[in-house]
Amino acid sequence: MSVQISKASPSAEVVGPHRSGFLRTALREHKAAVAGLAVIVFFVVLSVIGPYISPYSATAQTCAVYAPPSAQHWLGCDDGGIDMLSELIQGGRVSLLVGFAATLISMVIGGGFGILSGYFGGWVDTSLMRITDYLLVIPDLVLAMVIAEVWGASLLHVIMVIGILEWTSTARIIRAEAMSIRERVYIKRTRGLGAGNARIIGRHILPQVGPLLVANTVLTVAVAIYLETALAFLGLEDPGVTTWGTILNNAFQRTAISSGAWWAIVPDGFVIAAVIVGCFLLGQAIEDTLNPRLKVAHLSVRRWRLRPLIGRGEDAI
Amino acid sequence: MSTPHAAPSAAESLLEVEGLAARYPVRRGLTQVLARQTRRWVHAVDGVSLSLARGEMVALVGESGCGKTTTVQTISGMVTPSSGSIQLDGAEIVGLSERRLRPLRRRMQMIYQDPYESLDPRFRVSQTLVEPMLIHGIGGSRSDRARLAAEALERAGLAPAGAFLDRYPHELSGGQRQRVAIAAALVLGPDLLLADEPVSMLDVSVRAGVLALLDALRRDPGMGILMITHDLSTAAHFADRIAVMYLGRIVEQGPAQTVVRAPRHPYTRALLSVVPDRDPRKAGTPQILTGEAPDPANVPSGCRFRTRCPVAEAQCTTADPHLRFPSDATDPAHEVACHLA
Numbered sequence: 222m223s224v225q226i227s228k229a230s231p232s233a234e235v236v237g238p239h240r241s242g243f244l245r246t247a248l249r250e251h252k253a254a255v256a257g258l259a260v261i262v263f264f265v266v267l268s269v270i271g272p273y274i275s276p277y278s279a280t281a282q283t284c285a286v287y288a289p290p291s292a293q294h295w296l297g298c299d300d301g302g303i304d305m306l307s308e309l310i311q312g313g314r315v316s317l318l319v320g321f322a323a324t325l326i327s328m329v330i331g332g333g334f335g336i337l338s339g340y341f342g343g344w345v346d347t348s349l350m351r352i353t354d355y356l357l358v359i360p361d362l363v364l365a366m367v368i369a370e371v372w373g374a375s376l377l378h379v380i381m382v383i384g385i386l387e388w389t390s391t392a393r394i395i396r397a398e399a400m401s402i403r404e405r406v407y408i409k410r411t412r413g414l415g416a417g418n419a420r421i422i423g424r425h426i427l428p429q430v431g432p433l434l435v436a437n438t439v440l441t442v443a444v445a446i447y448l449e450t451a452l453a454f455l456g457l458e459d460p461g462v463t464t465w466g467t468i469l470n471n472a473f474q475r476t477a478i479s480s481g482a483w484w485a486i487v488p489d490g491f492v493i494a495a496v497i498v499g500c501f502l503l504g505q506a507i508e509d510t511l512n513p514r515l516k517v518a519h520l521s522v523r524r525w526r527l528r529p530l531i532g533r534g535e536d537a538i
Numbered sequence: 539m540s541t542p543h544a545a546p547s548a549a550e551s552l553l554e555v556e557g558l559a560a561r562y563p564v565r566r567g568l569t570q571v572l573a574r575q576t577r578r579w580v581h582a583v584d585g586v587s588l589s590l591a592r593g594e595m596v597a598l599v600g601e602s603g604c605g606k607t608t609t610v611q612t613i614s615g616m617v618t619p620s621s622g623s624i625q626l627d628g629a630e631i632v633g634l635s636e637r638r639l640r641p642l643r644r645r646m647q648m649i650y651q652d653p654y655e656s657l658d659p660r661f662r663v664s665q666t667l668v669e670p671m672l673i674h675g676i677g678g679s680r681s682d683r684a685r686l687a688a689e690a691l692e693r694a695g696l697a698p699a700g701a702f703l704d705r706y707p708h709e710l711s712g713g714q715r716q717r718v719a720i721a722a723a724l725v726l727g728p729d730l731l732l733a734d735e736p737v738s739m740l741d742v743s744v745r746a747g748v749l750a751l752l753d754a755l756r757r758d759p760g761m762g763i764l765m766i767t768h769d770l771s772t773a774a775h776f777a778d779r780i781a782v783m784y785l786g787r788i789v790e791q792g793p794a795q796t797v798v799r800a801p802r803h804p805y806t807r808a809l810l811s812v813v814p815d816r817d818p819r820k821a822g823t824p825q826i827l828t829g830e831a832p833d834p835a836n837v838p839s840g841c842r843f844r845t846r847c848p849v850a851e852a853q854c855t856t857a858d859p860h861l862r863f864p865s866d867a868t869d870p871a872h873e874v875a876c877h878l879a
């Protein structure tokens with residue numbers, strides 16, 4: 222067991238079917254989720270402390286053009302003689318920032334649309350879902366290209382495009398959940414007590430859909446980073462900013478392949494893939510934990526064991 | 539156990555329901571709308587009148603789909619009645635806006651059938667108990683509310699309260715959950731409890747305890763309790779009066795013992811005949827009603843029970859019987875809606 226439990230307070234140890242411990246459950250039951258979380262945490266920490274541990278400047282020339290990896294420059298140098306490792310660290314900061322900022326936007330819009338639409342139903346539901354449908358059918362890459370062309374290539378535009386386009390599936394999932402929660406007896410009881418809509422949504426619906434929102438959001442981070450990289454690679458991003466996508470674009474445009482400078486491409490591609498896979502592993506594990514229907518569908522391949530009623534490990538009953 | 543009360547006079551009446559009706563529209567398909575077919579209605583509650591005094595427990599019995607739950611939901615303000623009047627302590631509540639209704643909601647609290655569903659699984663017991671106080675602005679400080687919550691919990695029979703306040707619903711048994719739900723109703727100090735089959739989802743072993751709790755509540759603080767049940771023996775044992783519902787209307791009501799010992803309406807007789815006796819040798823002939831209850835969107839003409847009535851006569855198809863005191867009644871508070879009673 223990778224999870225340590227304090228023995229100090231027995232009442233706090235009781236773990237049951239309520240969802241507040243969803244992250245812990247996901248991590249306990251899916252080893253891949255631990256790896257995914259580790260990857261994400263690693264890159265987030267690296268981005269935060271990046272400026273302090275970065276060996277060279279990410280903008281100034283510190284070695285020869287396309288210098289191969291060496292003891293001084295672990296990942297070699299790019300076409301401008303800039304240290305690749307420093308550039309990767311700097312690019313990660315921006316890429317992750319774009320990913321998380323866009324995800325935050327999509328989480329707020331998607332969660333808001335989903336909850337309002339599912340909770341109120343009727344014409345609110347109809348009109349919000351029509352808007353969602355329209356956005357759902359817009360191809361994200363195409364819209365992003367159009368916006369980059371019209372408003373100019375900038376990080377802010379990339380964040381906006383991803384944030385505005387990626388919430389639709391979240392909204393639909395949250396809507397379905399909100400609709401089912403709305404019909405629960407305890408919601409009716411709370412309404413019967415005289416509670417207003419704001420209280421019911423804030424205190425009862427939101428905490429209930431929260432974990433689902435998080436699971437979706439983690440998956441959206443992966444999509445956002447992927448989309449950002451794709452846009453940058455297509456040259457639709459401010460070329461003055463270093464991101465993992467622009468690094469890839471630069472290497473591609475400036476003959477890194479024909480020069481045999483694999484170090485300008487492979488490490489960058491690897492970190493992009495690692496972060497995306499990490500997000501998917503974690504997101505899917507959380508989704509799996511939250512959605513009991515997925516469990517039933519996998520009955521045949523799942524290991525079954527009886528979960529103890531109280532306690533865990535050796536003091537389980 | 540139960541002492542038969544006389545029918546309450548208007549002065550001491552807590553709840554007075556008069557001619558209450560609630561209906562739901564039947565969904566029409568697009569073709570029906572285009573063909574201008576008139577909208578049909580399910581008359582879930584169709585002219586129910588009943589009264590309830592402080593300290594009195596009235597049992598509403600009847601088979602599934604007869605409108606018991608809709609009646610109670612209409613009284614609690616969750617379903618809007620199409621006509622009729624509901625008075626709580628003489629104050630009319632039909633037609634009040636949500637804002638005006640809110641202070642009255644505090645005075646009547648609902649208890650639901652399924653204690654596994656009626657508590658938020660993410661709320662600790664203390665949160666469930668404090669929430670009604672927050673909604674109604676009761677209890678000045680956090681510690682005041684905590685004290686009131688603990689008091690309510692102990693009144694509901696979960697003592698010591700400290701052992702339960704920090705638990706989640708899934709850590710409690712069904713009976714304990716139902717007691718928490720009752721405590722959550724008690725924190726507001728209601729005058730009227732509306733209990734929708736409060737024990738039908740509970741184990742038989744804990745039913746008596748919960749029912750005894752309700753019985754105690756109506757005696758000590760003198761709450762009025764309107765309890766839905768389809769268990770006639772429970773009703774006979776705990777309630778002061780029984781009202782039997784059939785297809786949205788009360789067909790017989792009176793003191794519990796009278797209704798159970800000397801039922802006048804053929805429907806009540808049929809219901810009672812299928813209640814198993816404790817003594818297996820005394821098994822009477824159960825009078826099984828044939829068929830389903832008619833579609834409430836399409837109520838039979840005349841007496842609504844005639845399609846299933848074993849003693850129906852010609853007049854039953856034309857004249858709709860109203861609740862009246864039978865001429866030869868032994869109990870003056872016993873009302874029956876049957877031509878032949």
